[in-house]
Amino acid sequence: MSNVKRCNSRRPESQMPNGRRRIDLRAAALAAAQFAAVQPPPENLKPLRQRDEIRVWHMAIAHSDRGRLDDHARQTIAAAAILAGPDTGVVAIVLGDFTGNPAELGCDHICELPDFDAARFQPDAETAAVMGLITRYQAKHVFLPDKPGGDGDLGRRLIVSVGQLGGTNTIEIDAHGIGVAWSGGAAIARIPLPRIMLLAPGTVDARLPFAGRAERTEVVRDAAVAPNIDAYRDLGVAQLDAAQVALEEADFIVSGGNGVLKIETLKRLAGVLGAAVGASRVAVDDGRFQRDQQIGASGKTVSASTYVAVGISGAIQHVQGIKDCRHVIAINGDPSAPIIKRADLSIIGDAEDVMQALISEVAAARRSRNAQEAA
Amino acid sequence: MNPTSWSAAVLVSAGRHPVTGIARACRGDAIALALGRQLAGDALRVVHAGPASEPSLQDYLAHGAGSIEAIDHPPGQELVHALLPALRDVDVLVTGSRTETGAGSGLVPYALAQALGRPMIANVLEAKVESGRITVRQYLPKGKRRRISVAMPVVLAVHPLANVELTYAYARRQSGRIVKVEVETAAPATEPLPPEPAWRIEDVPRRPLQLKAREKLSGHARMQAAISQVSKSGRVVNDGDSVGKAQVILAYLRDHRLIDC
Ligand SMILES: Cc1cc2nc3c(=O)[nH]c(=O)nc-3n(C[C@H](O)[C@H](O)[C@H](O)COP(=O)(O)OP(=O)(O)OC[C@H]3O[C@@H](n4cnc5c(N)ncnc54)[C@H](O)[C@@H]3O)c2cc1C
Ligand SMILES: Nc1ncnc2c1ncn2[C@@H]1O[C@H](COP(=O)(O)O)[C@@H](O)[C@H]1O
Numbered sequence: 001m002s003n004v005k006r007c008n009s010r011r012p013e014s015q016m017p018n019g020r021r022r023i024d025l026r027a028a029a030l031a032a033a034q035f036a037a038v039q040p041p042p043e044n045l046k047p048l049r050q051r052d053e054i055r056v057w058h059m060a061i062a063h064s065d066r067g068r069l070d071d072h073a074r075q076t077i078a079a080a081a082i083l084a085g086p087d088t089g090v091v092a093i094v095l096g097d098f099t100g101n102p103a104e105l106g107c108d109h110i111c112e113l114p115d116f117d118a119a120r121f122q123p124d125a126e127t128a129a130v131m132g133l134i135t136r137y138q139a140k141h142v143f144l145p146d147k148p149g150g151d152g153d154l155g156r157r158l159i160v161s162v163g164q165l166g167g168t169n170t171i172e173i174d175a176h177g178i179g180v181a182w183s184g185g186a187a188i189a190r191i192p193l194p195r196i197m198l199l200a201p202g203t204v205d206a207r208l209p210f211a212g213r214a215e216r217t218e219v220v221r222d223a224a225v226a227p228n229i230d231a232y233r234d235l236g237v238a239q240l241d242a243a244q245v246a247l248e249e250a251d252f253i254v255s256g257g258n259g260v261l262k263i264e265t266l267k268r269l270a271g272v273l274g275a276a277v278g279a280s281r282v283a284v285d286d287g288r289f290q291r292d293q294q295i296g297a298s299g300k301t302v303s304a305s306t307y308v309a310v311g312i313s314g315a316i317q318h319v320q321g322i323k324d325c326r327h328v329i330a331i332n333g334d335p336s337a338p339i340i341k342r343a344d345l346s347i348i349g350d351a352e353d354v355m356q357a358l359i360s361e362v363a364a365a366r367r368s369r370n371a372q373e374a375a
Numbered sequence: 376m377n378p379t380s381w382s383a384a385v386l387v388s389a390g391r392h393p394v395t396g397i398a399r400a401c402r403g404d405a406i407a408l409a410l411g412r413q414l415a416g417d418a419l420r421v422v423h424a425g426p427a428s429e430p431s432l433q434d435y436l437a438h439g440a441g442s443i444e445a446i447d448h449p450p451g452q453e454l455v456h457a458l459l460p461a462l463r464d465v466d467v468l469v470t471g472s473r474t475e476t477g478a479g480s481g482l483v484p485y486a487l488a489q490a491l492g493r494p495m496i497a498n499v500l501e502a503k504v505e506s507g508r509i510t511v512r513q514y515l516p517k518g519k520r521r522r523i524s525v526a527m528p529v530v531l532a533v534h535p536l537a538n539v540e541l542t543y544a545y546a547r548r549q550s551g552r553i554v555k556v557e558v559e560t561a562a563p564a565t566e567p568l569p570p571e572p573a574w575r576i577e578d579v580p581r582r583p584l585q586l587k588a589r590e591k592l593s594g595h596a597r598m599q600a601a602i603s604q605v606s607k608s609g610r611v612v613n614d615g616d617s618v619g620k621a622q623v624i625l626a627y628l629r630d631h632r633l634i635d636c
Pocket of ligand 2: 473
């Protein structure tokens with residue numbers, strides 16, 4: 001770990017009459033500030049995908065998680081947008097609340113249905129509401145993520161309601177048609193683009209060079225679709241104890257590397273956060289963690305929403321294992337460690353001190369919340 | 376264990392080993408069979424749509440099926456139509472999540488539930504029957520589990536992680552029977568569906584191509600993209616004491632609703 005400040009080797013310089021270089025630090029600081037000032041904000045860099053009148057609609061449907069759409073859901077909207085012609089609009093139906101930027105995702109229309117968030121099980125009412133929107137938009141093609149949770153279930157219900165051949169477990173898609181994994185992935189089977197298709201993760205690159213118009217559509221509650229048409233009685237969702245959940249399935253992981261000296265502190269932190277415990281290879285090889293806790297190229301690939309990397313340098317073999325993690329938080333003593341490039345939030349400091357402080361902060365927050373609830 | 380007032384059946388499909396192609400029980404269907412036997416014991420009917428000579432059916436006998444009804448449907452007739460007459464009176468219909476051959480779409484239980492007009496629950500891990508209702512535990516990703524109660528009749532698709540014990544007994548394989556069931560080839564009352572596009576199967580193994588948006592960029596822009604490093608790193612907190620840093624983490628977790636306090 002080094003606390004030495006690195007200096008920019010390409011600072012502005014001038015040639016002195018005697019042939020030596022002269023670096024003026026004040027000028028360098030000024031130039032850096034000016035450069036930062038002329039950079040336009042990145043949001044409005046992308047042009048609109050289409051400006052014509054919309055005649056046809058592509059529809060993408062996904063459940064949100066805590067107000068966000070994950071990468072798989074974004075890929076699904078991207079597919080709808082990339083395959084859309086100049087007269088085709090893209091409407092995204094978000095089941096649950098949505099706080100993201102719909103233009104960035106390529107949506108021309110966005111329609112939120114907060115009553116149908118993933119926590120509730122009301123498949124009949126949900127299918128009826130979505131079928132209503134498919135009819136209202138006369139959607140030519142409908143795209144959903146093929147996920148084991150709500151989206152895959154909803155998609156299959158839609159396919160049998162529509163009564164036409166649909167695509168499930170789609171691993172390839174282009175303007176001509178789709179390819180699905182046949183016989184467990186032994187072959188690819190293709191058909192022309194069906195009305196409804198469920199896309200496997202990674203089928204589409206979610207990055208788009210264009211933006212959508214992002215107009216909000218209000219849904220008028222259809223009186224005919226009463227919310228309690230379901231025969232099912234939902235008895236509630238329970239979260240398995242973090243220790244019981246396999247790492248691949250965990251939603252919150254605290255992971256320790258070579259920089260963690262006291263394993264007990266890390267385990268205590270994982271305990272208060274309700275997180276599963278992972279580790280880097282070096283920490284596993286040292287015997288500080290079990291082999292089945294190793295994350296990375298030669299360990300497990302995880303997809304937790306939150307990944308806290310404590311004392312992990314972030315070698316490429318490790319980062320490969322966390323490519324699907326949405327929020328990466330790094331605690332590291334070295335401001336130039338590669339993990340900082342991957343992390344959404346990086347804390348530079350001693351692992352033990354920060355972990356101890358975080359444990360007491362979370363515990364204090366829990367206490368005050370419990371006190372509030374009791375009051 | 377022995378239901379008198381309600382009946383149960385499980386659907387089993389032909390399985391193939393993914394690498395060798397050897398006929399065997401489809402793993403997910405064997406798990407569904409085990410869950411069905413937990414519910415209904417020996418009264419569980421085991422139904423397969425296809426020829427009685429299907430070699431993988433022997434495996435299901437060994438996994439505990441006493442006898443298997445093989446409903447041979449003429450090729451071309453829809454599987455769901457062939458199965459419907461045999462399943463009309465079943466109160467609890469148990470299926471696997473997907474077949475190992477063909478599309479493996481997992482659509483069969485949904486289509487059957489719709490044709491029979493019954494509720495359907497997917498990703499079932501456990502099921503219990505109590506006075507006309509069935510209570511199931513459903514798998515959800517990220518370590519979540521849901522409990523649902525529903526009145527019978529119902530269709531349940533079993534998740535491969537269901538907590539059952541797979542047993543294999545050679546003696547049962549020898550003593551079990553496979554019964555061939557003829558279906559009356561009455562034309563379905565509804566109009567024939569328009570012919571559906573057929574799957575074109577590419578046998579040559581290849582990696583699927585990813586769909587990417589095409590970007591029309593000037594040469595200069597492409598050069599810039601290639602040589603400039605866009606660091607997409609997030610916020611870096613260098614200053615402050617460890618309590619302040621911990622508060623930054625807590626604030627981040629709260630902002631993104633990743634913590635419940
Ligand atoms: C073929 C191959 C496969 C591999 N597979 C994997 C794999 O699956 N998973 C994997 O993880 N690795 C794998 N590796 C190893 C990988 O290359 C790295 O060596 C390893 O990930 C480094 O682990 P680390 O970050 O814990 O240790 P280090 O690289 O030693 O990093 C320790 C980090 O902790 C920080 N630190 C030290 N003390 C403190 C402190 N007191 N407070 C805060 N921070 C501190 C340091 O600044 C440093 O960034 C593989 C390598 C190869 C060649
Ligand atoms: N030919 C068949 N005979 C009996 N059951 C079947 C058949 N095909 C599919 N099933 C059942 O339906 C489930 C889902 O199949 P599929 O929709 O084809 O992936 C399987 O796990 C089986 O339980």
